[in-house]
């Protein structure tokens with residue numbers, strides 16, 4: 001099958017983050033096994049989803065993991081001009097949900113598989129395909145553990161094929177989404193002196209977060225990123241029913257994006273300690289007062305590959321791009337980096353098209369990515 005035919009097949013599975021991906025992963029598994037390669041599925045707890053890994057080539061140290069996710073983001077409320085789950089080719093521009101993010105890369109991996117199988121690889125290539133990436137990179141940690149436990153040899157590198165126009169990406173911020181709930185007391189606003197407003201209390205917490213960001217931005221800067229410091233931002237707040245009623249409940253959601261120098265867990269610990277302190281002092285007035293913090297997904301670590309790391313030279317050589325850059329989006333690259341692999345993001349298509357209506361990649365990008373992977377085969381056959 002050509003890379004375009006494979007991509008057309010992959011986009012026809014409308015698997016959203018959070019949904020069962022068994023349809024697409026079974027198709028991929030079948031495709032790979034037709035080339036005589038043994039695959040392993042790593043299912044979730046109830047068996048409704050699975051990641052896949054396999055090795056092509058010898059059981060030798062120093063191999064390369066090619067990583068992709070099989071889920072996509074929803075299309076609801078977007079103005080699509082074509083069916084998002086049918087690949088439509090308009091003069092070499094290929095439209096479909098997932099064409100850029102990131103079934104295009106998975107299609108390139110699968111299209112290059114015959115060449116990988118035929119080659120005399122001295123070091124192996126692994127495929128590592130996940131589910132639920134789009135809702136917080138949920139499956140990658142377990143898949144990585146499984147890969148480490150399954151093979152006697154250790155891979156050295158991981159290339160994560162998120163859309164980067166095939167330019168090597170060596171850094172991204174760590175990220176986490178958090179929900180904070182505050183419960184106060186209800187009552188007439190005229191009695192605010194003896195009530196605890198959840199809205200008023202929330203503002204203390206939000207100001208703490210804003211001040212924390214200011215403090216972090218002055219303490220540590222990393223010029224590879226824009227902005228060059230960690231950010232904290234409250235994106236949603238809900239609470240209150242009327243101007244003259246004290247709000248007994250507020251919920252706000254915020255995100256934190258840290259440069260590699262800053263530690264998400266340390267910042268959480270400080271914030272949670274502040275919440276506890278605040279809770280204790282307000283409970284003296286109103287014992288039912290609570291502040292509850294919920295991480296909406298486990299923190300996704302930063303990607304912090306050094307320009308001098310050998311993965312950068314390798315990726316530059318096979319991609320033909322002598323530059324590197326950093327990005328602002330979350331990806332599984334941080335998790336591979338944290339697990340000890342030299343990791344980099346490099347894939348076809350542009351992140352500008354990801355998550356939007358009329359998402360597209362191009363035949364040219366796919367062809368160039370296939371060439372990049374063929375170059376990888378050549379490098380690993382030396």
Ligand SMILES: [Zn+2]
Pocket residue numbers: 069101102133162
């Ligand atoms: Zn993606």
